[in-house]
Amino acid sequence: MTSLETDIIDNGKKLIKGTVVLRQKNLNVVGDAVPPSILDTSSVALKLISASKHDGSGKGKIGKQTFLEGKNSPFDVEFEWDRHSMGNPGAFYIENFLQHEFFLVSLTLEDDLHHETINFVCNSWIYNTEKYTTDRIFFANKAYLPSETPAPLVYYRQEELESLRGDGTGERKEWERIYDYDVYNDLGQPDKNDSLARPTLGGSNTLPYPRRGRTGRKPTLKDPEAESRSKFVYIPRDESLNPLKASHSVIKTLNLVSQNDTPRLRALVTLENDEQPEFNTFEDVLLLFNGEPPNDFPIPKVIQASYTAWMSDEEFSREMIAGVNPNVIKKLSEFPPKSKVDSQLYGDNTTTITKEHLEPYMDGINIEQVIQSNRLYILDHHDAIFPYLRKLNETGAKAYASRTILFLQDDGTLKPLAIELSKPHPQGDSFGPVSNVYFPASEGVEASIWLLAKAYVLVNDANYHQLVSHWLNTHATVEPFIIATNRHLSVVHPIHKLLLPHYRNTMNINANARNILINADGIVESTFLLGGYSMQLSADAYKDWNFTEQGLPNDLIKRGVAVEDPASPHGIRLLIEDYPYASDGLEIWAAIKLWVEEYVNFYYKSDAAIVQDIELQAFWKEVVEVGHGDLKSATWWFKMQTRTELIKACTILIWIASALHAAVNFGQYPYGGYIVSRPTKTRRFIPEKGSFEYDELANDYQKTYLRTITPKNDTLQNMATMEALSNHVSDEQYLGHRIEGNLWTSDSEPVEAYKKFGRKLIEIEEKLVQRNNDESLRNRYGPVKMPYTLLHPSSEEGMTFRGIPNSISI
Numbered sequence: 001m002t003s004l005e006t007d008i009i010d011n012g013k014k015l016i017k018g019t020v021v022l023r024q025k026n027l028n029v030v031g032d033a034v035p036p037s038i039l040d041t042s043s044v045a046l047k048l049i050s051a052s053k054h055d056g057s058g059k060g061k062i063g064k065q066t067f068l069e070g071k072n073s074p075f076d077v078e079f080e081w082d083r084h085s086m087g088n089p090g091a092f093y094i095e096n097f098l099q100h101e102f103f104l105v106s107l108t109l110e111d112d113l114h115h116e117t118i119n120f121v122c123n124s125w126i127y128n129t130e131k132y133t134t135d136r137i138f139f140a141n142k143a144y145l146p147s148e149t150p151a152p153l154v155y156y157r158q159e160e161l162e163s164l165r166g167d168g169t170g171e172r173k174e175w176e177r178i179y180d181y182d183v184y185n186d187l188g189q190p191d192k193n194d195s196l197a198r199p200t201l202g203g204s205n206t207l208p209y210p211r212r213g214r215t216g217r218k219p220t221l222k223d224p225e226a227e228s229r230s231k232f233v234y235i236p237r238d239e240s241l242n243p244l245k246a247s248h249s250v251i252k253t254l255n256l257v258s259q260n261d262t263p264r265l266r267a268l269v270t271l272e273n274d275e276q277p278e279f280n281t282f283e284d285v286l287l288l289f290n291g292e293p294p295n296d297f298p299i300p301k302v303i304q305a306s307y308t309a310w311m312s313d314e315e316f317s318r319e320m321i322a323g324v325n326p327n328v329i330k331k332l333s334e335f336p337p338k339s340k341v342d343s344q345l346y347g348d349n350t351t352t353i354t355k356e357h358l359e360p361y362m363d364g365i366n367i368e369q370v371i372q373s374n375r376l377y378i379l380d381h382h383d384a385i386f387p388y389l390r391k392l393n394e395t396g397a398k399a400y401a402s403r404t405i406l407f408l409q410d411d412g413t414l415k416p417l418a419i420e421l422s423k424p425h426p427q428g429d430s431f432g433p434v435s436n437v438y439f440p441a442s443e444g445v446e447a448s449i450w451l452l453a454k455a456y457v458l459v460n461d462a463n464y465h466q467l468v469s470h471w472l473n474t475h476a477t478v479e480p481f482i483i484a485t486n487r488h489l490s491v492v493h494p495i496h497k498l499l500l501p502h503y504r505n506t507m508n509i510n511a512n513a514r515n516i517l518i519n520a521d522g523i524v525e526s527t528f529l530l531g532g533y534s535m536q537l538s539a540d541a542y543k544d545w546n547f548t549e550q551g552l553p554n555d556l557i558k559r560g561v562a563v564e565d566p567a568s569p570h571g572i573r574l575l576i577e578d579y580p581y582a583s584d585g586l587e588i589w590a591a592i593k594l595w596v597e598e599y600v601n602f603y604y605k606s607d608a609a610i611v612q613d614i615e616l617q618a619f620w621k622e623v624v625e626v627g628h629g630d631l632k633s634a635t636w637w638f639k640m641q642t643r644t645e646l647i648k649a650c651t652i653l654i655w656i657a658s659a660l661h662a663a664v665n666f667g668q669y670p671y672g673g674y675i676v677s678r679p680t681k682t683r684r685f686i687p688e689k690g691s692f693e694y695d696e697l698a699n700d701y702q703k704t705y706l707r708t709i710t711p712k713n714d715t716l717q718n719m720a721t722m723e724a725l726s727n728h729v730s731d732e733q734y735l736g737h738r739i740e741g742n743l744w745t746s747d748s749e750p751v752e753a754y755k756k757f758g759r760k761l762i763e764i765e766e767k768l769v770q771r772n773n774d775e776s777l778r779n780r781y782g783p784v785k786m787p788y789t790l791l792h793p794s795s796e797e798g799m800t801f802r803g804i805p806n807s808i809s810i
Helices: 151-165 245-258 263-274 282-286 313-322 355-361 367-372 386-393 444-488 494-503 506-516 523-527 531-542 552-558 580-603 607-612 614-627 643-665 668-672 692-699 701-708 712-725 748-772
Strands: 006-008 014-024 044-054 060-062 075-080 089-096 102-111 116-126 136-139 376-381 401-408 414-424 433-438 562-564 572-574
Touching (some): 044 075, 060 089, 089 102, 089 151, 151 444, 245 523, 245 712, 263 712, 313 580, 355 367, 355 414, 367 376, 386 414, 401 444, 414 444, 433 444, 444 506, 444 614, 523 531, 552 580, 552 643, 572 580, 580 748, 607 614, 692 701
Antiparallel strands (some): 006 014, 014 075, 014 102, 044 089, 102 116, 401 414, 562 572
16 A cells, blocks of 8 residues: 655645545456546546534535546545644545546545544445436445434435435436335236236235335336336446456356357257257266266266265255255154145145054154154145146146155164155145155165155255245345345444445346346246246245244244254254254354344444434334335334344344355255256156056156156256356355455454454364264265265355355355
């Protein structure tokens, strides 16, 4: 950094010197030269604003305009500023007179005379000044509760928030920074084709949903309630990725994948159409990996040690607690399990699995004893899937709702006891489902039937994972918090500073998801079983969403897989002791909670300070009543009256954005890249004895299996998508690190507490490595020899099957 000083120059003017760091659009090196036109001394202007002297109206005094000096970033800048009359700088205005935008990183003022450095961390796009209705302002990195804001800065703090809220009208433009809400009414394209119309999600009791960012695009011609679509989807400008090339490439890749337009997909899809439209053997699928282009997909981790270990019952069960969807399995506390499906619409959906089905496989223990000893579990994809089956099975899919009953063995592993597959009654829904129960088998056609039964379970799990565990419970539910934070918590608010790294790029990836992943006929609808009903399933699940249950301890307790126990680490005792996701997650959860406690208690000295914080109260009120407004009547919402409530809310939010998303995202390709082991569609029912398909299964189970699951072209597109989503980009920010380094706040105690948090995460990672080396913990690596590392905090670039980014950035 250039040495800066305050001095008195010959003409008697007092100067304060500084440096400005900025980047040109799309350049990724801090020192890159900016366009020649910026060398014009009148291209970029700045004015300091006082935090301690007002102008007579109560607003901080504004200094004289000055301009950047130099040819490359960082640029020098000199301000005419008399401390005696102007006080201490606390903010600054910046104006861009160039025709193109640039990315403003920071302004640093250093007063050697007073031994003081003032840091302004900006990280914001600056467009031509004529684009803005109010001047662009940035504040020094000191955090203030609203009541503690220096009086000369109060007006500027409030004005900036008002400019970010906008007035709720008009179509948003690329350069704008306005945060506002809208429903999900932009997924369909009714003007293009009636079959591409999709219902609005949000704003109703039948299809409730979290709100997304408002774009203000025009309504469609056929449906005035639907928003028209465009390639450009507005997000507030600073929600776009910072100008590093690596991050943008992921979005570009997904766009190409959605059109089968990557070089690899173009070649493979052409081959499929011309030569082999289907896979015939598992070996055909394996030929896609690690060969010459285009057959150069990376080999998924699940088959790196063995091509067949995924077929074992132990691995099938293990992935329910250490796979990509590890937070759905529940303990059975009563038998038979009850269904919540509306019996008036869908008849009696009580399970057909009986005690007599299960007890022969339970090591001589009866059902009551097994339940009492916490050893009976269920992966239940019946109620979520069943209401959609009749529609799905009329469209070419052939699907079942499923219940899988599992037994916790003495060695700590789970084994499946039975799978129930249910489909609608041919005479009508009111007759209830037609169900069959399947049991483990290892020989003959029965083994092939059992493998197929597991495939239907895996398809349901893959769909529920993508639409609920992943998209809804992380991406969609976090976005309203981002919007409300920017509308009501000033950038100098301590809670804004706490949450900011956990919002990075989320609105951007969500907007792109609405355009290419979850839209009508997008990648998810095209390659997953639920097809055009995908997002409706997600909305159904949102009816039961509860923010307070998204934190890991409450989630585990709700699912019955853990109980409160003050004597256990973290106050939670796992009933499945070797539960990799839960045991690793509790370590991360506890570290986040401790960090948040220290931070909140530094700024809020009492519960009264929570109640009196007008920005915090406005933020929380809007999250509940608008952002998640369809659930505003729920009684479980925090009232936000105490420090404890604020600590819980922030811990849950940080957990969702970081560790939870990492757990359900970065294992997608490592577990699902081999479509045979985790299919996303089924196209045939289980063959009945005596049928041609049954004989085919007996003679060639691989061919029948492959004709039943995801077809080849969908497989290729799905693999390419999962590969892109499972990679860490080079500029990723991981838990325990901030893009601003130590300059995110000038308060030393929070900075030190955050460093301690980072050191704790390093300790945790070392502990998790040791766990994976413990061969007595069989669920940590399983038959596929795939140690559970998804919650290891650190990672390098690429597909590493580890690493917890701060935010939902992909």
